[in-house]
Structure formats: structure tokens, C-alpha cells
Amino acid sequence: MQISQQVTTLVDNLPKRLVNFFARYPPQIHSAAVRRPAPAKDQDYTPKKVESPYTPDRDAKGAPGEKKFGWTPSRALLVTSEKVRNPFLPHKRYGKWEAPKYGLRQQADLMKLAIKYNVDALLPPSRKSIEFKQTRRAERGLQVKGTGVGHKVKGHKWERTMESRLEERRKAMEGMPEMVRMWKQRGHGRGWRQWPKRSS
Amino acid sequence: MAKKAKSRTIAVRLISMAMTGYYRTLIRPRAHRPLSMMKYDPVVKKQVLFLEATKGGKNK
Numbered sequence: 001m002q003i004s005q006q007v008t009t010l011v012d013n014l015p016k017r018l019v020n021f022f023a024r025y026p027p028q029i030h031s032a033a034v035r036r037p038a039p040a041k042d043q044d045y046t047p048k049k050v051e052s053p054y055t056p057d058r059d060a061k062g063a064p065g066e067k068k069f070g071w072t073p074s075r076a077l078l079v080t081s082e083k084v085r086n087p088f089l090p091h092k093r094y095g096k097w098e099a100p101k102y103g104l105r106q107q108a109d110l111m112k113l114a115i116k117y118n119v120d121a122l123l124p125p126s127r128k129s130i131e132f133k134q135t136r137r138a139e140r141g142l143q144v145k146g147t148g149v150g151h152k153v154k155g156h157k158w159e160r161t162m163e164s165r166l167e168e169r170r171k172a173m174e175g176m177p178e179m180v181r182m183w184k185q186r187g188h189g190r191g192w193r194q195w196p197k198r199s200s
Numbered sequence: 201m202a203k204k205a206k207s208r209t210i211a212v213r214l215i216s217m218a219m220t221g222y223y224r225t226l227i228r229p230r231a232h233r234p235l236s237m238m239k240y241d242p243v244v245k246k247q248v249l250f251l252e253a254t255k256g257g258k259n260k
Contacts, residue, residue, distance in 0.1 A: 172219040173244060179217060180238070180249050189236035189251075196215050198253035 018113055025087055027122035032129065074136040078125055088126040104128070206230065214250040216241045224250060 011019060028034060078089060085091055087101035102110065104127065111128040114120040120129065154160075186192055209227050214235060216222040220243035228235055234252040241248045 168219050169244070172217060173246075173248075176218065176248055183236065183249055190233065192234070192236060192251070195234055196217075196251055196253045198213060198215070198255055 014117055014119070015113055018110070018117065018119065021110060022122065025124060029084055030086070030124045031122045032125045032131070033121050072139055074132055074139055077129075077132050077135060078127065086124045088124050088128075212252050214239070215253045216243075217249040217251060218244045218246075220244060223253075 014022075078086075088107050090100050091098045100107075107126050107128045111120060111123065111126060114123050115130070123129070126132065183189060183192065208230060210230050211225055211227050212235060214224045214226060214237070216239075218241050220241055222241050222243050224239060226235060234254075236249065236251045238247050239250045240246070241250075
């Protein structure tokens, strides 16, 4: 009786938005705490491809070593059972991706509210959860946008070709005394055969 | 109509053999043999051999 009273007061203290959410998605079914345990890498369950619409092929700027569909601890956190749909994750249905019921902005709002009232463990697995963010930070370290770590920089053409051009110039200068000697020997160009071609 | 007569002189490009991309443009008589001379290349900061480049080298 006492416990139920405590629960009632806790629910009363929660903001209406969270109460409505928990009424719609009861924590005993949807929460991150009761979800299927995250598959470990060395267990028999190792998905070859963790499907996600957030990693499209058109993204050519990814970090060079990163696999787009590989197993990572953070991705494993977002794997939920097929039967109970996670309202925070996109869902593949009839071969097409359906948007999550709650977009990332709404997820972030809910998560912030839940953290404030210390009930964030009752929300479904989300990209905005503290656990996900910490796991991802542990995985990626300093690979944050803007730091340049794990990014490829194309650079200007003169920067990309600088090395080969300097090498060519160095070789040419090494052979220059011999070339000048030959040129003088052949009458300062009178008997010269190998005229350069104009490239532009 | 008769074709316009070719000029007696032509402008030629002398390319630095130091492969720096530096060149000089000179004018020589059309009938003269190709030019070649030692000239200063400011990129390598030395006197190097400059040779006349044949025209239309890109397509040939």
C-alpha cells in the first residue's frame, strides 16, 4: 500500500508530457532497462550488417577506417526486438524505412526532462541517452566534427601534387649539368633532337 | 581570295628544363632553327637550359 502511494506521488510529480509518454509506451515493455540485452561482439549473435537509415551510402566523407554496417557497442545499444517497436528508432516496414514516432529533437526534449526527474532509465533506447553518448564517446574518442580527427582533407590541387612536382624538379636539376654539356657539345642546339612539347 | 601571307617572324616559347613550369616568350624568324639558350630560372634560382617547345604538343 505504501509502495503504491509512493509511486502515485512520483507520477504526480512528473510533468504531464512524461506521464503521457509512459502511458503510451509503458516502461515495463519499452524501457531501455528491459530491452533485449545488447549483443556482445564475441557472442554467437553477430549481425553482419546492422541496418540503419542513418548510414547511407552517399555519405562518402566518413572516417577512412570506419565500417558503415559493422558491429560497434553503440550500435548494439540501439538494436531492439522486432516485435515491440521502439518509438525512438526508424523502422523498416514493407522494405521502406518509416520515421521514428518521435524525432530526434522531441527525443532530446523528453530525455532532458526524464534526466531532470531521474527517470531516464524508463525511456526506450535512444540516441540521446546518456549511455549511448558515453559509449559512442568511448568508441570514437576525439572524432568530433571540426577537430579533423578521423577526417579526410582533400586540399588544393597544388597541395596534393606538390610532392611529385618537387621530385620531378629535383631529378631535372640533377641531370642539368649533363644536359648542358650535351647541349654545348652539339653546337648550342644545332644538333639537338629532343625538343620539348608544348603542353598548354 | 588569296590567303593572307604568313608573317616573317613567329613568337616561340622557351621552356625551362628544370621542369618548374617557367618559360620565356621570344620572337624569331620563321625560317630560323629552333632557339635554345641558358637563362635564369627564378624558381630554382639558377641559370638553366631553356629549349624551344614545339607547337601543338598536347594533341600530337
